[in-house]
Structures are given as structure tokens and as C-alpha cells.
Amino acid sequence: MVLGYASELEENNYLTAEQRSQAGIIRQQAEKLKFLVNDLNLVSKLEYEMQPLDKKPIRLSVLARQIVSEFINNGLDERFILEIESLDENIQVNADERLLIRAITNLIQNSINHNPDGCQILLQTSFNESNDTCSFTVTDNGKGISHNELTDLLELPYSSKRKQPSKNGHGLGLPMVARIARAHQGLLMISSDIGKGFSAEIVLPSIISDQKIKG
DSSP: OHHHHHHHHHTOTTSOHHHHHHHHHHHHHHHHHHHHHHHHHHHHHHHTTOOOOOEEEEEHHHHHHHHHHHHHHTTOOTTEEEEEOSOOTTOEEEEEHHHHHHHHHHHHHHHHHTOTTOEEEEEEEEEETTTTEEEEEEEEOSOOOOGGGHHHHTSOTTOTTOSSOOOSTTSOHHHHHHHHHHHTTOEEEEEEOTTSOEEEEEEEEOBOOHHHHHO
């Protein structure tokens, strides 16, 4: 209702320009609240294992190219260089494509949000033969954060497990990715330090392709 009425007021030519501008601000803030509620709902379902998964075989290299294309086509700021590197074309996982896209998109957006001056962001995939797992890694060369703060980043905002409250944004991005990985019997590993960029690695059980077996 708030979004609907605010949009109508924003487009109402009988109102002054200032009033339409104020209605636009209401609409924008309502949209932010809508996204926040949706995020909270998804994280809650993942936390309590209530989120149904629509799993299917997914080739990670194809997913990487799709996500990069979407960022570029949606007007990625020229301060950010988004690249694909070291893709293993044979790596497949049995996963919910929508949730996996959400997780990887969150990792890329995390690098963008915390490096306002720009940075280079690399997407990589790899296969671990010792335990038949694969990794999707998002790494940036931005400002990074203190190694001591890493543990907090995977805890939910305002959780008693956090040593400090969330400083930037609502703090749901990385906890959501961690719970999406866990829902797929995987995990999220992060590493960083001041001035040394940030790296996030989603580790998932792998579907071993015939080509890899033959190799």
C-alpha cells in the first residue's frame, strides 16, 4: 500500500515538484524495507531449514558468466573491474540455481559496497579431488577488513554471538550466503586483512562429470 500510494503521489502533476520529490523518497525507502523484509524471511527459513530447495545439476562456469553479464548489463560502475579467471568447465553441483545466484551476487555486491573507490573483483572455480568438493571464489583487491572481525561477519545482525554490532548496512549479506551454502551441505570460508582485499569461497559437494573421470 505504501509503495502504491507513494508512486501515485510521485506521478501526480497536481502536486508541487517538492511534494512529488518527497513522495519519491517515501517510495524508495519503502522499497528498501521491502527488500529487507524479504531478506529476513529468506534467512529465517534457511536458519531453521524451512526453505525448500529446487535442486538440479548446474555448471558453475556457465553460472559465473551469467552473473557477470547481468552486472555489466545493469550498468556496473566503471570504478569496478569484474573478471572471470581460472574456470574449470567440468565442475557441476546439484543446487538450487536461484539461491546459488543470490549467494554469488551477494558476494560481488559486498565487494562493491565496501570499496566505494573501486576495486578489481575476480570470480574463480576449482575442484578438490581429495574430497570431491568444488569451490566458487569471489576475491577483490580492495581495502579489506581486520582479520579479527571476520568471525562476526557470518553471524546474524544483533545475534548474541556477534562481538560487535553490524557497522555497514543491515549485515544480512554474508550470513545469508553462509546459510545458503550450509543448505547445500557446503560452507562459506572468508579471509581478509587491512589493505589486502577480501576473499569469499563457497565450498560445495561436486557432481563429477564424465570428462573429469576419464581425465
